[in-house]
Structure formats: structure tokens, C-alpha cells
Amino acid sequence: MTIATQDAFTTDDGRLIGPTLLEVKGITLKFGGVTAIENISFDIREGEVRAIIGPNGAGKSSMLNVINGFYHPQEGEVWFKNELRAPMKPYQIAYQGIARTFQNIALFKGMSTLDNIMTGRFTHMSSGILAQALWKGSAEREEFVNREKVERIIDFLEIQQIRKTEVGRLPYGLQKRVELGRALAAEPKLLLLDEPMAGMNVEEKEDMSRFILDVNEEFGTTVALIEHDMGVVMDIADRVVVMDYGKKIGDGTPVEIRKNQVVIDAYLGISHD
Amino acid sequence: MILFDPFFWEVFISGLLAGVMYALVALGFVLIFKASGIFNFAQGVLALFAALTLVGFQTGQVPFAHLLEAVFGLHVTHWGDGMPTVLALLLSLFVMIGLAWLIVKIVLRPLVNQEGIILFMATIGLAFVLEGVGDLMWGANVKRLDVGLPEGPSDFLLDHTGMFIEKLEISAAVVAMILVASLMLFSQYTKMGRALRAVADDHQAALSVGISLETIWWVVWSISGLVALVAGVMWGAKSGVQFSLSLIALKALPVLMLGGFTSIPGAIIGGLMIGVGEKMFEFYIGPMIGGATENWFAYMLALLFLLFRPQGLFGEKIIERV
């Protein structure tokens, strides 16, 4: 079934999906002559786990970059919370409540796990320079309040033991987890995950899937993720967008996607990675 | 109309000639940066060191004479009346090559794969060492350097155009051009040259050519040693060989900004632009704002240029990816 209505509904497996949170309309993105994304539209609804799949170079990451304002598309609109979003810089979008992780980890290598996740709280901290310099009153209080929140995320992600370790020295899987933590710390409305399980072994993948679902359920965070592992996608995604060569070739629940002939030909058929 | 100002063309030409010299020094930077990603701050001191060594051989000084006298009290300044310039040049070149080898072995190898800033610092330390050693070996007093280059204004130009152009600077420019040309040929048509360009892109590629990284570095540092020698000779012949020679490095930095750290043509064009630009500015605008602008004008020019074209003269547009 395709969803045309704006109002909430319940999926087959009984999860409640809210109204549209973000909607992209007719996005076209070009680099010089190359067209990375061509006239793509889809929506992301509150509380759902939305997957974007497609072969390499299909333009998935570019799509995320458009959503969090790193790329500015030549055509098309982005609607967030039913408002047309004026072109803005990534950091402004972060303040709107969109956080993300990256395909190849983009952590702050020189800083500890704790500090990395603390930076995630940046949009929630506002004390002035002088206050911080004196480290009294507002600044200190603010620091501790946010520190508590971060500690909760650390517990949630089960990374207490590496709290003070420089992230540069952590194994890949843990780095991915810390990056997720940093994104979560922002308490985003919408969480964009770019291949959160790339290069992970089975257990790590299971952990990560669990975290994503818990985030979605406990914090009610809307999640949009890019993933190659069809199994995972089919398990955790409520709805899936399929892209190929910058075009959208399918959109719907995993069940529907499995049946979609175009998708099968273009994607499932050929790739067994 | 400014073009008919009798001085315009003279300022322009002397700017070009100065520019060639800047380009020459800048070239030394570029070569090393291309091949090893090192911003070699010691380039200027290398030039000084080379020139000192040359004069030392030429006039037959005894190295460390002052030290010997101080420590052992034996008073020897010269071991003879020197040697022919050509021989001295060759010997100094060998010294520079040996120096390059030492630098690679002692300083660079332990620091391989460090961040740029660390390597940059290392070269500053190196500059200190070379400066001290150079002075200790050959003494700090000013030395005349005469490699038989013609001096004085070119009478030909004087008679036909009324311009005072130094013969020395013309020959310096010629030598510099020859050097630059041969370096380009070298990097285009020799296996080593290709290796150098390969290593600039990625180290593995270079190894696949079958030349070890250290060898490549050694070659590069030797070449920039040669460049330093030539630069040292030219500037030394102009203003005597003394400490200030090492400051010519500062003249090359804006050239690098303009031309890019990795582009040989960039270094050349940039050098010429800076040379002409600063001379023009000093000559026409300088007097209005009190003169002595040459120290900063080049930097300001490069700065403004970069503000509008961050990738420099020949760099291609940078597209950031995530």
C-alpha cells in the first residue's frame, strides 16, 4: 500500500507512524556536467525508520547531503515540518534538529569519546565566552546538565569503558557507535545514518540494528538510513526508497519493494554484496 | 599614459628579473613539497650554506678556522689560495648532495608519515643547525663572491633604450631560466622525474616505479640543494655572502601562495607576478604612503588573490566531499 494521507497510521507490524516530518520534492543535483540526483521526491514520516537503498553511486549519500544542507540542489524543494526550507548552511540545519552520521567515519580524532559526544550537544549549549572563561554559574551548570545527558547516551550505547579514550585509537565498530552517539546527543527530530553498518561483522551489525530500533522506539527519533545489507533493511525499515543512477525507482514497505519488479531487475537481481 | 613613462618599462623589466630570482627560490620549495609534502623552511638557509661553502672552497678557507683557533689555539685561516671556480662549484654541489643524504637519513626518515606541521618544524630546526654550522665553518663576516659573472649596467641597453639593467641580473635570469627548463625536462622525460611526480600523488605509486621513497627524497633534496646553490650564487654575487642571504626564503613564500605549493609553472609565473607587482607598487604607490612597502606588498597581493581564488593560480577547483 502506498501512503497518500498526511495523518498518522499503523503499519502491518503494528507500529504507529506519524504525519510527514520531512519531504523532498523534485530534487535535482548536478556537479558540473554530472547529474548526481535527478528529480527525486519522497517523504519521511515522524517516528518511522526510512531506508534509502540502491547500488553504489546511486546518489544516496548526495541525497543525505542535500537534506542536511551540505549540497544545494539546482532544482527542487525541501519541506521540513510542513514548511518550505529556505536554503541554509549545515550548521543552521543542525539547529533545526537534523543530525547525521557519515559513510566513512567523521569523528574528531583528537578528542576523547566523551568530548566527541559532548560536541553533539553543541546546539543545546549557549553560555557566553566570558561565563565559560570564568567557569562559574551558568557555564558550569550547563556543562554538567549536558554531561548527564551524554552519560546517559554513553550507557545506552554501552561504551562506558572508552569514555576517556581518544577516538582515533578505537576500533572501527566502536568508532561507528561513538559517531551514532554524537548524532544522538543532539536529540534530533530526524536522524540520518549513512551506512551505519558498513564493514561490520554480524554481531556488530546486530548490535547496531538494536541500537537504531531502540533509538527509534525509546526516544521516538525518526530515522532515515542508507544501507546495503538488504537483510538488515528489510528487518528494521518501515518504508524503503530505492535509487538507481540518481533516479527513484521504487518506494514503499519492504514487502512491496521485495515484489517490485523494477527494483529486482535494477538492484536485487544484480548485486549480491 | 603610464606606458609612456620612461621608467615604466624599466620598472617592469627589473621586476621581471627580480621575479625570476624569486621563482628560483620558490622552485626549491615546490620540488620538496611535491615529492615529500614538506614545507621546507630551511630553503633560504640552504642557499646561504651553499654560497658560504662555495666561497670557502674558492678562496681556500680552512673550515672551522675560528673554532680551531679558540680550542687548539692554532691560527690557520687559509690552506692555500683557493681553487678555480668551476671546481669549487662542483665540490659545493657534492657537499649539498651529501647534506641532502644526511638530512634524509637523520631528520626525515624518523619523521616519515608525520603531519605537515611537524615536518615543517623539523625543517626549522634544520635551518637553525645549518645556520650555526655554516657560520661556525666559514665565519660570520661578509664575503665577496665572484664567479666571473659580468657586472655593472649593460651598455648596450643603456645606449639603445636608456635603461639601466644590471648585466648580473640578466645573466642571473638566464641561468635561472636554463635551470628551470632543465628541471622541467628532467621531471618530464626521465624515469626518476616520473617517479617524483608519482610520489607527489601517492607514495605507493612511486614505489611501484621501483624506486624507494628515501632515494626519491634524497634526489629531491639534492636538486633543491642545487637550486639553493644557484640562488645563493646569484644573490651572493649581488650583495655579498652573509647572513641576510638566508632571508631570501621570505621572498619566495608569497610566490608559493600565488602559484601553489605543488606547481612548478605556478612558481615561475607567481615569481614574475610578485616581482613586477612589488616593484610597480613600490615605485608608483610607495612614495605616496612612505615607501619600503616591498616587505608586505607581495604578501598582501597573494592574500587578496587567494581570497578570490583559494586554489591558487593553477590549482583546480576543490570540491569537498563527505
Next chain:
Amino acid sequence: MKKTILTAMSAFLISSAVPAAAELVFPLLSYRTGAYAPNGIPIADGFSDYLTLINERDGGIGGEKIKMIECETAYNTEKGVECYESTKGQGSLVYWPLSTGITYQLIPKVTADGIPLHTMGYGRTSAANGKVFSHVFNFPGTYWDAASIITKHMMDVEGGSLKGKKIALVHHNSAYGKEPIRTFEVLAEKHGFEFITLPVDHPGQEQKSTWLQVRKERPDFVTMWGWGVMNQVAIKEAASIRFPMDRFIGVWWSSNEGDVLPAGDGATGYKAIALHNTGTDFDIYKDLEKHVISKGLAAGAGDHVGEVLYNRGFMQGALVVEAARTAQKIHGVANITPAMMRDGMEALKIDQARWAEMGLANYAADINVTCENHGGPGLGAIQQWNASTQKWTMITDFVAADRSVVDPLIMADSAAYAAENNISERCN
């Protein structure tokens, strides 16, 4: 490592705390390294050779041996401070830092510490006013004297008048180089010539545009306040643009052999103002040969004897030694203190007879320091370079500066200083 440092430090602290007994301590803040070493070395050599001579030949001053403490400043103010502080504790009698920068920051310090400061022909010109600067001396001549004397010479060359002429000052773009500007401006007003300045930045290897400027402006005279490599480059450039060298006159710091030799024959005719004679044909140099050089006691490499700057340092030595003698006479003690030394300098008188006794007949002009006037006679002669004989020759005798111009300037500037640091005038 750490331990040795500590021991060294403590040892040093002790040594600097206890003044050396029964010796006349003359610190030598020299620079034998850095960008200005080529100028610093001969001066330092000259100075220390003179002191060595006095020790070797006369066994010191009035029976007191001289102890010289050399300290390397590399023409750098910070090192200068370190040198001053580390030597002043050892009973230093007089300082001559040979750097405008160091001079300026020593002026208040020495006054507070009661040690005389002798900036011979450099430093702060207005220090010539002894009423304000009790401990600073800059005899035998100041930059403003030099400016006025040079202008005088130009006038003589032009046959009495500089009306409508143009004079360019090529100067080291620093406090030192800027010092004469104001005087020249006043002189320009007085004599009706046009005055332009052409600053050259440290180190001054690149002067193309400066000398293009000269050709564009076509000045009748060029005068130069240069130091270091700047001098020789300037003289070379002047020669190569065929500027009439006898109309190119440098200050006494732009007249070393090292400055003129590189320009070869082109430098012939170049003039410079001189505080003293050059060469070695004075009686004292025979003693020097006998007592110092032949014994291998010469400072440095000993290869600068007789050069202009060597003789400058030599004269510096002579002056402080004479001042010490005077101090001994005044106070009747051999082992004088800095305070006594100051009195000695303030009462220093050297006439030609005395110069001759010292074996320096017609070496320099009479010296005559008074409480009011620390600028000495303010005399200078013009000398000219001959490349073929490689010799300087005096072409005028020592002439006086135009006091009616210089003195008011000195008064004004020193008054300003006095006001800024609320100093009350002495000597009245």
C-alpha cells in the same frame, strides 16, 4: 642535564652577585653573529684590542688591570637586556651597546642603576643634553651634527647655496635611520632645498626601486644612513646607475671598507662623514703590533686592524680608558666605581696634545665634555674613498655643526623626554 643546568645557574648567580674585586670592569656588548655581524666584528675587535694593549703595555689604567666581559647581543634587544643584567652586577663601569634599540631601552635603566652609558655617534641624539640625561653620553658627535655637517659640505660643493636643490636621504627603515630626518627637514627650510626620504627595509639586499626612485627624482645629492648589507648594496646600485659618487655622502656608519669594496672602481669618489682617521699609520699601532698582535692576543681573527669600524672600536676603547683616567684623577682612587666613572666622562677633555701622547696624533678632533653638553665637540670631517688605492682620505678638517639648528632640536626633544619622565634639570 637538569643538574648541570642548576649548578651552572647557581654558579652564575653567585658570580653575577659578587663584584670582581680590584679590577676595572668594562663590559663589551658586541654582536659577532646575526645579520649585522660583519659590522659588529671589527668594532668589537678594535675595542678589545685597545684594552688588551693598555693591559699589556701599561699594566692597566693607573695600576688597575682591566677586565673585559664580552657578551653577545646579536643586535637583538632581548639578548641586550640579558647581557646588561648579567654584567652590571659585576661592577661594570660603562656600557656602549652599539645598537639603537638596546640604547633606548638601557637609557632609563642605567640612569636608575647609576652606570654611565656611552653611545659614541649613535643612540638617542637628544641625550647630548646633559641637563636631562645625567648618565648618557654621545660625544664626539651626534646624528644631528652629522646631518648638519653633511649639509654644510654640500653647500661648499654647490658654492655656498642649496637654494632650489634637492637632497635625498636613503635610510635604514628603523629608529636609527629615521633619527636625522627631522634635522634635515629643518635644514631644508633654512637653506631652501627640497628634502625627500627613501626608506630601505632590513636587511636591504633589494634596492632596485629605491634607486629607480633616485633616478626619477634626480636629487642633486644623496645622503645615506645605512647599516649592514644595505650599505654595500646601496653604493653598488649608485655606482651602477652612474650617480655622481662625489655627491653621495654617507654617515659614519656607512663608511666601512666592506661597504665600498664590493662596488669596485665604481665606488671611487664616494664620501662619508668621519669621526676619526683611518688606516694604521699612528704610533700606537706599532705598540699594538708589538704587545698584542705579535703575541697572538688580538681579538677575533685579527684581520680587521686599521679598518674604519675597527678604528671606531679602537677609539671607543681610547675614550673610555681616558675617561677612567680622568675619573681616577678626580677622585684620587685607582679602583673607581661606576659613579666615579660617570664623573670622569663628564669631565673628559682630550686636546691634540693628549691625542699625540696617546700615540694617536691627528686621529680625531678634540673631545670636550661638560655637564651641560654630553655631545662632545660635535665635530666631523668629510672623507672620500679612492678605489684604486683602497684608501679613505680626509678632504676637509673637522668642522662644527650648525648649532643654531641642532641645539634647539636637542632642547626640544630632551625637554619632551624630561616632561614624560618628570626629570628635573641638573647642572645649574
Next chain:
Amino acid sequence: MIYREAGDFKTTYKADQETFPIRLDKVGFWLSVLIVVFVIPLFLNDYWEKAVFLPFFIYAIAAIGLNILTGYCGQVSLGTGGFMAVGAYSSYKLMTSFPNLDMFVVIICSGIVTAFVGILFGIPSLRIKGFYLAVATLASQFFLVWLFNKWEWTYNYSATGQITAPERDFLGVVVTGAYSAPWATYLFCFGFLFIFGWMARNLVRGHIGRSWMAIRDMDIAAEIIGVNPLKAKLSAFAISSFYIGVAGALYFSVWLGAAEPTEAFSIDKSFDVLFMIIIGGLGSMTGSIIGAAFIVLLPVVFKTVLVGLLGWPTDIAEFTQIILIGSLIIFFLIKEPHGIAALWRTLKQKLRLWPFPY
């Protein structure tokens, strides 16, 4: 078994965020502070004041400033000399224009002026990165020096452009001019180092500090979590310049007492301070101070040993010293690219585990 976290478990976040997590460190620190403040002044003479402590304190402040910009925010700057000149000349103008102004106010204001100049010259950093920026900052170095050499207003139209610090006081205690007591200038400068060092420490552990480090480590990611690069970089430039300005003001007014731009604030200053933070440790407060000590005191020590004790000729000593310092720089870079501070940390780690290193 003495030096360890024996039984002090962090019970509060406050405790956990202490500057000195280990009790022994804290005790040691405050003990040394007490010594510096109450004991040393008793034995202080001019030499130790002028040749050792003042340069050390002042350069430490400058190094902290540059470390904020280069070590924490990743913007390599070679304009330090120029910015110090701004501080120095502002303080001179303030001292001469408002004779009754307290020295503390003068220094702070000079810092603020410098901060604004810093922001101005920081703007290119938004487009220029890495070594290009480093070289670009040289433009500010040379331009500012030229400006102070030319612009007569800045040196009150004196004949030479030399500026001399008149006598001024801090709460009635004379701290500038030749008649200031060693202990006074010593404590004055140390006060600045202590207060502003502490403030810098707070800044870099707060969210502004984290935003700087984020920009340094990965500017794109930083932007995507909400850090405004413009704000982060310019604030780093401003604060760093403030510190450097304060250092410049103290350098001129309290330490040297006189200065001229071309010599005192030459490019060598910029390099010296850069050495300090790289030798000491980029992105480390302790590093800034260790580095300053290293670069300021080492020459004095070498000179003392070579000339004072061994009696070498001054020039040979000087050259040897240059060589030694150069080699030491290289040596430390090879041993520990992250600076002496990192060496110190690893040493402490070992000490913590001692005697059971596993």
C-alpha cells in the same frame, strides 16, 4: 605506589572535570604556586627578573594565545609578532594618553584592541587553509610592523619611532619604568599568566573549546553538528589575539621598557612562539608553558654554561647554541611529535601504574 588515583573515585561530574584529576598533582601545583608567589620574590634580583622570569611568563602568555588558535582551532598563524606589536603600541598610546589609568586596565584594553585586529586578519582563514593560511598570516606580520614604523601617531611623533614606557603603577605599586621593583613586575606578570592561563583552561574544556577542536579535527563534521565555522574561527582568532596582545603589552611596558617595531616585533617573534607551542605540545596548556620555558630559558642556560663557565668566545658559543637548539627541536620532534607535554603525560601514565605496569 604513591603517585596514583589511590581511592579517589570520581563521585560527581564536577570532580571528574577537575583540571588535576590526581590529588598529588593538585597538591604539587598549588604548592609550587605558593612558592612562586611567596618564596621566590624574596630572593629575586634584577638578573633573574629581567633575564629569566619576565620573558618566561610573558612568552608563556603569548604561547597560550597562539596555542588556542593553532593547537586547538588548527589555524596555523605566523602573525604573532605583528599582534604583539599591536598590544605594545596600544599600551603605549594608552599610557601616554591617560597617565592616570591603572596598568592592569591598560594591559587589558591593549589585549582587547589586539583582539579586534586579530578578527580582522582572521577573516581570510574562512577561505584559506593550512600552509596557505600560515603564509597569509605573514601578511599581517609584515604589514603591521610596517604600519607602526610609518604611522607617526602611534609613537607620538617622536623623532625616531622608538617608544619608551613611562612610569606607571598597578594599585599604587610601580610596575613599569626603570624604578619598578623586581618583585612587583614579577608578580604582576605572573598574575596575568595565572589568571589568563586558568581562563584559557576553562575555555578549552567548555563547548567553545570543543567547537574549536571540532573545526580543527574535521571542519565539515563540525559544521554538520551545528558549529558555525565563521564564529568558531573568528572567536579563536579574537581570543588568541587578546592573549598575544596582553603578552605584547607586558613585553614592551613591563619587561623591555622600550621598543621599535622593526627589531622587537620582527618575524622571528612569530617563529619563536610557534616553536614554543610545537615543542611544548599543540593543543596543550601545559605544553604552552613548557615550550615557553624551553625556548626562553635554554639559550640563557647554554650561554651561562658555554661562556660563563667554560669561557668560550661569545660568537662560537652563540653558534653552538643555535646548533644545539636546532638539534634539540629535531630530536624532540622525532622522540615525541606531540611535544614535551605528551612525553610528560606518558611518563605520568607509567608512574600511575607503577609498580605494576599492566
